[in-house]
Amino acid sequence: MTEFLKLRTAEEAWAVFLNNFKPVVRGEGCRVADGLDRTLAEDVCAPHDLPAFVRSTVDGYAMRAADTFGATAGMPAYLDVIGEAPMGALTKIIVDVGQAVLVHTGGMVPAGADAVVMLEYTNRAGGPLLGAAGQVASGGGFPAFSIEVSRPVAGGENCIQIGEDVRAGQLILEAGRILRPQDLGALLAVGIVEIVAARQPRVAILSQGDEVVAPEQEPGPGQVRDINTYTLSALVRRAGGIPLTYPIAPDRQEALDALARAAFEQADVVVLTAGSSVSYRDLTANTINGLGKPGVLVHGVAVRPGKPTILALCDGKPVFGLPGNPVSCINIFQLFVTPAIRLLLGARPRRPHILQARLARNVPAAAGRADFVRVKLEERDGEIWAVPVFGKSNLINILVRSEGTFPVPLDSNGIPAGTVVTITLD
Amino acid sequence: MTEFLKLRTAEEAWAVFLNNFKPVVRGEGCRVADGLDRTLAEDVCAPHDLPAFVRSTVDGYAMRAADTFGATAGMPAYLDVIGEAPMGALTKIIVDVGQAVLVHTGGMVPAGADAVVMLEYTNRAGGPLLGAAGQVASGGGFPAFSIEVSRPVAGGENCIQIGEDVRAGQLILEAGRILRPQDLGALLAVGIVEIVAARQPRVAILSQGDEVVAPEQEPGPGQVRDINTYTLSALVRRAGGIPLTYPIAPDRQEALDALARAAFEQADVVVLTAGSSVSYRDLTANTINGLGKPGVLVHGVAVRPGKPTILALCDGKPVFGLPGNPVSCINIFQLFVTPAIRLLLGARPRRPHILQARLARNVPAAAGRADFVRVKLEERDGEIWAVPVFGKSNLINILVRSEGTFPVPLDSNGIPAGTVVTITLD
Numbered sequence: 001m002t003e004f005l006k007l008r009t010a011e012e013a014w015a016v017f018l019n020n021f022k023p024v025v026r027g028e029g030c031r032v033a034d035g036l037d038r039t040l041a042e043d044v045c046a047p048h049d050l051p052a053f054v055r056s057t058v059d060g061y062a063m064r065a066a067d068t069f070g071a072t073a074g075m076p077a078y079l080d081v082i083g084e085a086p087m088g089a090l091t092k093i094i095v096d097v098g099q100a101v102l103v104h105t106g107g108m109v110p111a112g113a114d115a116v117v118m119l120e121y122t123n124r125a126g127g128p129l130l131g132a133a134g135q136v137a138s139g140g141g142f143p144a145f146s147i148e149v150s151r152p153v154a155g156g157e158n159c160i161q162i163g164e165d166v167r168a169g170q171l172i173l174e175a176g177r178i179l180r181p182q183d184l185g186a187l188l189a190v191g192i193v194e195i196v197a198a199r200q201p202r203v204a205i206l207s208q209g210d211e212v213v214a215p216e217q218e219p220g221p222g223q224v225r226d227i228n229t230y231t232l233s234a235l236v237r238r239a240g241g242i243p244l245t246y247p248i249a250p251d252r253q254e255a256l257d258a259l260a261r262a263a264f265e266q267a268d269v270v271v272l273t274a275g276s277s278v279s280y281r282d283l284t285a286n287t288i289n290g291l292g293k294p295g296v297l298v299h300g301v302a303v304r305p306g307k308p309t310i311l312a313l314c315d316g317k318p319v320f321g322l323p324g325n326p327v328s329c330i331n332i333f334q335l336f337v338t339p340a341i342r343l344l345l346g347a348r349p350r351r352p353h354i355l356q357a358r359l360a361r362n363v364p365a366a367a368g369r370a371d372f373v374r375v376k377l378e379e380r381d382g383e384i385w386a387v388p389v390f391g392k393s394n395l396i397n398i399l400v401r402s403e404g405t406f407p408v409p410l411d412s413n414g415i416p417a418g419t420v421v422t423i424t425l426d
Numbered sequence: 427m428t429e430f431l432k433l434r435t436a437e438e439a440w441a442v443f444l445n446n447f448k449p450v451v452r453g454e455g456c457r458v459a460d461g462l463d464r465t466l467a468e469d470v471c472a473p474h475d476l477p478a479f480v481r482s483t484v485d486g487y488a489m490r491a492a493d494t495f496g497a498t499a500g501m502p503a504y505l506d507v508i509g510e511a512p513m514g515a516l517t518k519i520i521v522d523v524g525q526a527v528l529v530h531t532g533g534m535v536p537a538g539a540d541a542v543v544m545l546e547y548t549n550r551a552g553g554p555l556l557g558a559a560g561q562v563a564s565g566g567g568f569p570a571f572s573i574e575v576s577r578p579v580a581g582g583e584n585c586i587q588i589g590e591d592v593r594a595g596q597l598i599l600e601a602g603r604i605l606r607p608q609d610l611g612a613l614l615a616v617g618i619v620e621i622v623a624a625r626q627p628r629v630a631i632l633s634q635g636d637e638v639v640a641p642e643q644e645p646g647p648g649q650v651r652d653i654n655t656y657t658l659s660a661l662v663r664r665a666g667g668i669p670l671t672y673p674i675a676p677d678r679q680e681a682l683d684a685l686a687r688a689a690f691e692q693a694d695v696v697v698l699t700a701g702s703s704v705s706y707r708d709l710t711a712n713t714i715n716g717l718g719k720p721g722v723l724v725h726g727v728a729v730r731p732g733k734p735t736i737l738a739l740c741d742g743k744p745v746f747g748l749p750g751n752p753v754s755c756i757n758i759f760q761l762f763v764t765p766a767i768r769l770l771l772g773a774r775p776r777r778p779h780i781l782q783a784r785l786a787r788n789v790p791a792a793a794g795r796a797d798f799v800r801v802k803l804e805e806r807d808g809e810i811w812a813v814p815v816f817g818k819s820n821l822i823n824i825l826v827r828s829e830g831t832f833p834v835p836l837d838s839n840g841i842p843a844g845t846v847v848t849i850t851l852d
Contacts, residue, residue, distance in 0.1 A: 032641075036660040049757035050821065053648060057818055086823065088637030090647035106637060108648035173826065180852050181660035182825035187754055188641035189821050211514030211532060215458075215614035221516035222479060222534035227611035227691065234462040234607035251513065304536040324532065326611055350852060351829070352802075353779045377777075392483055395476065395615050396592040399608035400599065405776070426606050426775060 007302040009410055010335055010370055016297050017311045017336070021318060029251035030197035035179045038197040039240060039345040044173045046190045049163035054109040058158045061100035061122060061147060062113035064087045065155040076148035078125060085110050100147060109159055116158035122147040123245040158296070166190065176238070176348040197392045201241040201344040203337070204263035204270045205232045208249040208256060208284065209324060227395075228273040228322075228329050235333050238254060239341040253283055260287045268344060271337060273329055274308065284321045288312045291319060302369040302410065306332040327398050331372050331405070353425045355404070357386035363415045374402035384421055403426070433728040435836055436761055436796055443737045443762070444725050446777055447744060451772035453644035454624035458613045461605045463852060464623040465666060465771040472616045475589035480535040484584045487526040487548060487573060487708045488539035491581040504551060511536050526573060542584035548573040592616065602774040604666070627667040627770040629763070630689035630696045631658045634675040634682060634710065652747075653821075654755050661759050665767040667695070679709055686713045694770060696745045697763060699755055700734065710747045714738045715743060727837065728795040732758040755796050755825050757831070779851045781830070783812035789841045792835040800828035801849060803823040812849055828852070 008016065019359055027041035056062065063079055071077040081101040083109050084092045093101055094110035103109060103116055125146040158313045160255040167174055173179075206227045215225045226248055233243035239372065244267050249256045263270050270291070274284040289295035292314030301309045305328035310321030322329045342349075357377055365371045389402045404425040408415055414420065434442065453467035472759040482488065489505055497503040505526040511517045511533050519527055521538035529535060529542055594600055598612055599605075613621065633655045641651045659669035670693050675682045689696050696717070700710040715721035718740030727735045729830055731754035736747030744766045748755045768775075774813055783803055791797045801812040815828045830849040841847065 004502070018635070028444055033656055033659070036663060046822075051650070053643065086648070087635065088639075088646075088649045096770060106635070106650070162819050172822055181657045182752070182756060182852070183663070184660055185657040186822050188653045188656055189651055191644070191651060193642045209513065209532070213514075215617060216619045219478065220514070222512070223514045224477070224532065225615055225617060227614045230614055231607040231611040234457070234610055237462060240605070268758070330608060330748045351781065354781075355777065356782075392586050392590070396472075396598055396612050400612045405606070 007300045007307065007369075008298055009302050013298040013301045013309075014339070015310055016084055017313070017318075017340075020294065020297060020313045020339070022316065023340075023343040023344065023346075025197040025344065027196035028199045028294045029269050030195055032184050032193050032195055035184055035187075035195060035197060036181065037240065038179050038200075040173055040175050040177045041198045041346060043171055043175050044187065044192060044195060045193070046168055046170050046172050046270055048168045048190060050166045050190055051160055051162060051164070054156065054162060055160045056103040056105060056107050056109050056116045056158060057160060058116060058118045060103060060116045060158060061116040061149075062095060062103045062109045062116050063100040063149075063153070063155065064095065064097060064113060065115040065153045067098060068117065068149050068151070068153045071149050071152050074151045075125075076150045076195070078146050078148060080146050081144055104113075109214065111217065114155050114159070115153045115334055117149050117153045120156065121151055122149055124148075126209075153272045175347075176346050178350060182390070198345040198347070200416055201268040201341050202244050202266065203236045203241040204244045204246065204267035205236070205340065206231050206246050206249050206270070206272045207324075208272060208274055210251045212248045212324075214248065226287050227326055228324065231326060231330060232271060232273065232322075232333060232337075235330065235338065236341070239338040241341045242349065245310045251283060253286060256283060256287045260277050260291060264291045264317065264319070267342060269337070270314075270317065270318060271322060272320065273322045273324050274310075285310060287418070288314065288319050288321060291315070295349065296321075301332075303332070303335065304369050304371045306335070306372075307369075311336060311338070326395055329376070330399070335404075355383040355384065355423045355425055358421050359385040359417055359419045359421050359422050360385045360414060361417045363388055364410060365412050365414045367411055367413055368411050371408040372405045373408060374398050374405050376401050386421055431728045433436060433733065433795075434724055435728050439727045439735075439737055440762065440765070443739070443744075443766075446720065446723060446739045448742065449766075449769040449772075451770065452625040453622040454625045455757065456621055458610050458619050458621055459530045461610055461613075461621060461623060463608065463666065464605055464621075464626075465773045466599055466603045466605065467624045467772060469597055469601050469624045470613065470618060470621065472592045472594055472596050472598050473618070474594045474616060476592045476616055477586055477590070479589060479655035480588060481532050481586045482529040482535055482542045482584060483586060484542060484544045485531050486529060486542045486544040487575075488521060488529045488542050489526040489575075489579070490523060490539060491579045491583065493524060493542040494543070494579045496535065496576045496841055497575050497578050498585070499576045502576045504572050504574060506572050507570055534558050540581050540585070541581045542717040543575050547577055547852045548575055552575075589846070600727055600774075604771050604773055604776060612641045619640070624771040624773070627767050627824070628670050628692065629662045629667040629767065630670045630672065631655050631662070632672050632675050632685055632689055632696070632698045633701055633750075634677065634698060636677045638674050638750075640674065651712060653749065653752055657752060657756060658697060658699065658748075658759060658763075661756065661764065665764040666771050666773065667767045676829040678730060679683050679712060682709060683716055686717060690717050690740065690743065690745070694743060695766060696740075696743065697748060697759070698736075698746070699748045699750050701735075710738060714745050714747060718743070719740070721840065724821075727758075729758070730760065730795050730797045731763070732798075733795075733824065736760070737762060750819055753800070756825070760831075781810065781849045781851055782846050783849050785811040785841055785843050785845045785847050786811045786813040787843045789814055789834060791838050791840045793837055796836050797834040798831045799834060800824050800831055802827050803849070 068077045083093045084102040125148045207226045236243040249259045296312045298311040312319040392395045404423040406421040509519045510528040551574045633652045662669040675685045681717045723740045725735040738745040817823045830851040832847040
């Protein structure tokens with residue numbers, strides 16, 4: 001495989017691309033309620049303390065901790081219950097020495113109290129009946145009854161202090177964060193209902209080839225249906241971009257140039273899935289060089305599948321030429337296009353969905369190129385085995401049956417069965 | 427923590443729920459182009475062979491393998507190139523003994539040929555000039571030139587046979603498959619542009635509490651903003667459902683009943699995030715029991731955080747009462763509501779996004795309950811450590827800083843630092 005020796009490795013190719021690429025993250029307003037999986041374009045700080053009042057973390061009685069010092073089951077502290085703190089409203093009750101107020105989980109601890117004792121550690125000592133759930137029976141006036149507290153309560157116990165969760169001005173989420181469900185909650189908790197999110201890059205996808213027809217069309221002899229437009233659109237969405245699709249480009253320079261120009265003007269990233277023969281690759285490279293400067297940066301990478309790959313920058317916009325073969329196309333997209341989209345989002349790296357598995361058979365490889373091997377996973381005796389999925393017929397048999405990929409390094413001559421490999425799951 | 431001893435474990439609770447739940451997967455038409463992450467409701471078989479014609483996997487010459495038997499560099503086989511097979515069209519050329527036809531990757535192998543030799547293994551032996559890319563120069567007539575083939579070519583070499591990828595009638599994707607980018611490609615490749623997808627369950631989310639106000643509202647004294655509606659909506663989307671949201675329910679039986687009834691009629695699953703105090707939990711249980719039979723199945727689970735959980739089925743529809751605390755709420759949602767949504771989708775289990783990490787500090791636990799510990803991840807000397815994130819102030823400090831969760835089993839009294847634990851990532 002000397003053909004690979006002249007080519008740049010994936011790392012070298014990416015370095016050349018990065019040296020020339022100056023991504024600019026553009027922000028746009030986004031409702032937090034619609035913010036799942038969007039990327040923050042700016043740091044977000046808390047506009048106020050959270051919580052904004054002292055909150056009880058339990059159902060119990062707010063009181064002064066000092067009133068319980070030294071309390072035991074044999075020598076309990078006695079407190080007069082003088083009222084109930086309502087949920088969601090200010091209580092005017094002030095707790096004085098020897099007094100207690102019934103509070104609910106999440107409720108406000110009244111002024112004067114500095115701790116809450118759980119219902120479970122109290123006994124009713126006198127006064128009107130309690131409801132079944134420990135609640136004050138309706139109609140009961142206050143002071144209503146006394147409670148016994150059978151253990152000492154520490155100051156601040158079962159309370160969240162003002163600003164204990166977050167202080168006014170504190171950074172709560174940093175730019176580049178890809179928003180998870182709980183991140184939306186954190187923003188809303190401090191009243192932030194709109195954020196500046198990174199504008200989602202629009203990624204133009206152009207399938208090319210005289211033999212390619214739209215999927216709804218019945219292919220004639222020698223024709224095949226376009227699938228790259230749709231698999232790549234789905235991968236663009238997964239990466240955080242917005243796919244733009246175009247009619248299938250024929251293998252003629254002028255027609256391809258015109259379609260690529262339209263795509264280039266509408267999109268932030270252009271992906272051409274090239275006709276795969278040698279001559280058609282030249283067609284794609286010519287088209288890309290016509291879009292802007294510097295044009296093609298890398299033509300061909302030492303990666304299998306995916307050798308006939310083009311990385312380009314045209315007047316600052318990333319342009320990629322991907323092989324037409326669906327397996328190669330997906331492999332190269334994940335290697336180069338997904339990271340480019342993430343750079344345009346300013347997204348911090350995400351932990352990849354990986355899994356360790358034991359290789360079920362020998363995987364031969366040629367030194368000088370990085371092989372990406374698709375595998376399906378099987379459990380045997382509680383261990384996960386990675387079964388390589390090979391074959392010429394690459395669509396159903398490789399793509400659909402496999403669950404992920406592992407790389408064979410450039411300098412490896414193969415990996416023996418039984419080796420533990422790290423699979424990146426689809 | 428004897429309070430937990432009377433409660434059902436998560437597994438027991440789920441078993442009780444499953445014993446009563448008879449999920450029905452309902453199908454609906456869905457364009458394949460819009461099918462990413464949708465679940466197939468029916469098996470899909472290939473309507474025809476793929477490929478539908480013999481395809482070349484390389485740029486080269488289609489010929490009869492027998493013509494090259496015994497060929498060597500010193501004693502090559504000579505073949506007359508009689509034409510070029512066009513891409514995307516039927517060629518009328520028939521390859522006879524001693525003849526060859528130029529073919530491109532993905533192109534149709536002409537009749538009479540049974541193998542393709544790569545361009546790289548041929549030399550031009552005579553006739554008009556070849557183009558730079560090895561293509562036949564324009565204007566060149568056929569028979570144009572001869573090629574030398576310096577090695578024997580096996581029958582079928584570099585060809586994909588008709589039906590080699592998939593046979594007509596073969597199962598290509600099974601019901602329950604959650605569609606990945608490449609699965610969309612496989613469907614389109616055989617001309618399937620619409621599928622029967624599982625109808626996405628509509629999941630009603632009702633936040634409850636007199637102290638809860640909408641996020642855009644300025645909370646008064648003792649009030650907090652609603653966040654569960656939004657974190658749970660995002661989790662519903664992640665699980666494959668469609669969230670339906672409602673106004674915040676007050677802690678009054680009639681008002682809660684009315685809102686829950688409306689939600690119950692519109693949705694396939696109802697989630698109430700209950701006021702968290704003891705009395706309010708009774709309110710929720712009463713409301714649920716009023717919706718249908720059998721009503722509440724499980725009230726309280728031996729799980730922390732999330733003890734005050736309700737699992738119910740009302741006239742066949744799942745209804746859940748979740749704790750109001752955001753950390754508990756998310757934990758219980760992932761334990762019970764996500765699996766219920768997946769059952770309604772008929773979705774096959776997905777490999778969870780998990781990661782092995784070494785515990786950075788001792789985690790105490792009480793036997794008799796399952797603890798779910800939130801952690802952030804740190805890399806030290808190339809190893810990933812899980813740092814438990816504890817604290818009363820649970821929103822920013824626990825939810826936002828953490829990256830995942832690991833369970834401490836029911837019978838454990840704690841896990842020592844240094845133990846390797848399996849983190850489920852958010």
